[in-house]
Structures are given as C-alpha cells and as structure tokens.
Amino acid sequence: MTYTTSNEATSNVAPALLQSWQNLDVDQQLALFYFIYKEIGRSVTPAAPGASAASPEIAEGIFNQIKDLSQEEQLQLQRDLILQKNTPITREYGSLSNTTKLLLWYRLAQGMDSGEIIPMPDNYKLSGEAQQLLSQICALEFQQQITFFRDFVAPMGSSSTED
C-alpha cells in the first residue's frame, strides 16, 4: 500500500495510523485519545517549546463554555467536534490554530481528571483495534506524536460560517 500526505512533517507510519484512528467509531476515537493522554500527558509541560503558537486564553474561554454544560452535553460536544457537526462551539473550535485546538483537547483531558468534564466510565476497555493503535502511537517519538495529534485535531469542528 502507498500513502501520500500533504504534510511533510508527519512520519511515514503516521498517515496510515491516523486513518485507522479516524476509522474507529466516534466513542472509540474519544476513548483512545484519553488513553493516549494518560500515557503521554505527563511528559507535556506548559513551557513546551512552541507553546507560543498556542493561545491559552482562547482555549481557556472555550474550555469554560464546555465546562458549564451538563455532562451529557459535554460528551455530545466532543462527539460533535470529531463528527464535524455545525454548532456555535464547533464553529469557534474551527477558527482556532491547530496548536490551540490541541491545547483545548489537552485541557479537556485535564478537566476529566479534575471532575470538571464528564469522566471515562470506570473500567472502560478499548477495543482490540484501538489497543493496538495505542501501542503504535506510544511508540512514536515525542515530536512525531505532537505532529500526529495536531493532524488528528485539525479537521475537527466546523469551518462553516452559516448557522
């Protein structure tokens, strides 16, 4: 199989991995993302190089809107982002830089741990396929992972200007 990618910064394995991730159903995509956060989240520091490309205040503003939703709505919003639904918040998301999008997802994962965002159900198990993807993603180098996650979160949300 051959792959083409418009992003030279991605590794050779990443396009296939990304495709497999995006082919999971939406809940498995979310669950896998959270398990990734659990694996690599602790190596991310706020002072990471390139942090200046993110807009923390903007990410925080959207995070606060999501925080104020009910837990059911918080989950639906995250599904809507992945499914590229058109809502006020997914449109705001669509206008962010890719790094700020990633920062928002990072905040959401932190919010899950602090009780501000709907948590993972207890004992939630990844499907075998998602589990395999998790190992492959964890095996990427840190910089590759960052590029890879940016590619994952970039197409989410809505870029529509219409209600």
Ligand code: 45D
């Ligand atoms: O009930 O240079 C299920 C920056 C099942 C700064 C569910 C950075 C049903 C600049 C659907 C599973 C910080 C951007 C429930 C660098 C059910 C910079 C819910 C690095 C409740 C380097 C599942 C940033 C849910 C990085 C809600 C590395 C799942 C960021 C939600 C990495 C999952 C971010 C979430 C990652 C996952 C974020 C929110 C890995 C987020 C993952």
